[in-house]
Amino acid sequence: MTQWLQGRVAERIDWTPDLCSLKVEAAIAPFRAGQFVKLGLASGDDTVGRPYSLVNAPQEALLEFYFSIVPEGPLSPRLAHLAVGDTLLVMPQASGFLVLDEVPPASHLWLISTGTGIGPFLSILKTAEPWQRFQRVVLVHAVRQATELSYRHTIAALADEHRQKFSYVPFVSREQADFALAGRIPEALKDGRLEQRVNLPIDAKQSHVMLCGNPGMVADVTALLKARGLAKHKRREPGQISAETYW
Numbered sequence: 001m002t003q004w005l006q007g008r009v010a011e012r013i014d015w016t017p018d019l020c021s022l023k024v025e026a027a028i029a030p031f032r033a034g035q036f037v038k039l040g041l042a043s044g045d046d047t048v049g050r051p052y053s054l055v056n057a058p059q060e061a062l063l064e065f066y067f068s069i070v071p072e073g074p075l076s077p078r079l080a081h082l083a084v085g086d087t088l089l090v091m092p093q094a095s096g097f098l099v100l101d102e103v104p105p106a107s108h109l110w111l112i113s114t115g116t117g118i119g120p121f122l123s124i125l126k127t128a129e130p131w132q133r134f135q136r137v138v139l140v141h142a143v144r145q146a147t148e149l150s151y152r153h154t155i156a157a158l159a160d161e162h163r164q165k166f167s168y169v170p171f172v173s174r175e176q177a178d179f180a181l182a183g184r185i186p187e188a189l190k191d192g193r194l195e196q197r198v199n200l201p202i203d204a205k206q207s208h209v210m211l212c213g214n215p216g217m218v219a220d221v222t223a224l225l226k227a228r229g230l231a232k233h234k235r236r237e238p239g240q241i242s243a244e245t246y247w
């Protein structure tokens with residue numbers, strides 16, 4: 001059985017009272033942008049462990065995790081109590097298929113997320129590959145409140161660097177925010193607001209869509225895209241939709 005490694009918190013960011021990032025020193029095996037590792041904390045004689053996406057790119061020295069505090073959850077409130085210098089457990093081997101290696105050729109890459117599901121897409125966007133492979137890259141991030149649109153500096157730096165190719169579309173669902181689309185992603189796909197916003201249609205010929213976060217969003221968007229002729233991607237049956245749900 002794989003053994004846990006000991007990691008050490010090197011930095012923490014408190015985005016809101018419910019959203020936190022930890023930067024962690026731990027010598028894990030090489031991973032691909034978009035993958036996740038298990039984090040753990042001792043619980044009596046046992047360990048409570050959960051998967052978390054790596055937000056850092058593979059070339060960055062510190063591991064970075066972005067998480068939501070689920071008040072009644074067994075692990076996330078405890079992770080949120082860790083301070084710089086504290087230790088935690090990290091599984092050395094990353095896993096997951098929400099990676100560009102698994103994406104067949106396409107012209108346009110759509111990265112569609114809710115909440116903390118933006119994490120693996122930030123890792124992917126900090127690598128060279130999406131900018132070499134795709135003509136357009138659209139990052140969609142839906143949250144309840146505008147303050148939950150974390151990593152705005154990272155996203156602004158990507159937009160500066162890749163002005164011709166990159167579009168960022170925030171959604172804020174539970175308050176008015178002039179700069180963001182209102183409501184939920186599936187509704188905006190249905191009524192055309194999402195594609196109008198970036199002047200780019202999603203279609204089976206040109207697009208590949210990666211989805212991450214809330215399982216309801218993933219299911220609803222997948223159903224809408226299937227109705228337009230896109231299919232789930234499988235190694236043996238290439239398609240245009242790749243997805244990871246967080247619960």
Ligand SMILES: Cc1cc2nc3c(=O)[nH]c(=O)nc-3n(C[C@H](O)[C@H](O)[C@H](O)COP(=O)(O)OP(=O)(O)OC[C@H]3O[C@@H](n4cnc5c(N)ncnc54)[C@H](O)[C@@H]3O)c2cc1C
Binds near residue numbers: 067068073246
């Ligand atoms: C492949 C994978 C990668 C993941 N990566 C991340 C990540 O990068 N960041 C992250 O915050 N979580 C991530 N998760 C979820 C994470 O593993 C935990 O489930 C979460 O942190 C809550 O842990 P918990 O032990 O406190 O509660 P749990 O018992 O694990 O969950 C309790 C409930 O909380 C809700 N919930 C779980 N995760 C989230 C979430 N992210 N946002 C909103 N509600 C949630 C669900 O309703 C769930 O049933 C990932 C899950 C999977 C399967």
Ligand SMILES: NC(=O)c1ccc[n+]([C@@H]2O[C@H](COP(=O)([O-])OP(=O)(O)OC[C@H]3O[C@@H](n4cnc5c(N)ncnc54)[C@H](OP(=O)(O)O)[C@@H]3O)[C@@H](O)[C@H]2O)c1
Binds near residue numbers: 068143171172183
């Ligand atoms: N965010 C907070 O203010 C807050 C505060 C305390 C605790 N929490 C806890 O954290 C957990 C997750 O909250 P979160 O805000 O990170 O994630 P979330 O509930 O997944 O919401 C993130 C975004 O996804 C949208 N969404 C939810 N279900 C959807 C679906 N079926 N299809 C399409 N879009 C969907 C939400 O829209 P809607 O707004 O329309 O749902 C919101 O815009 C909750 O269990 C909650 O108890 C959250």
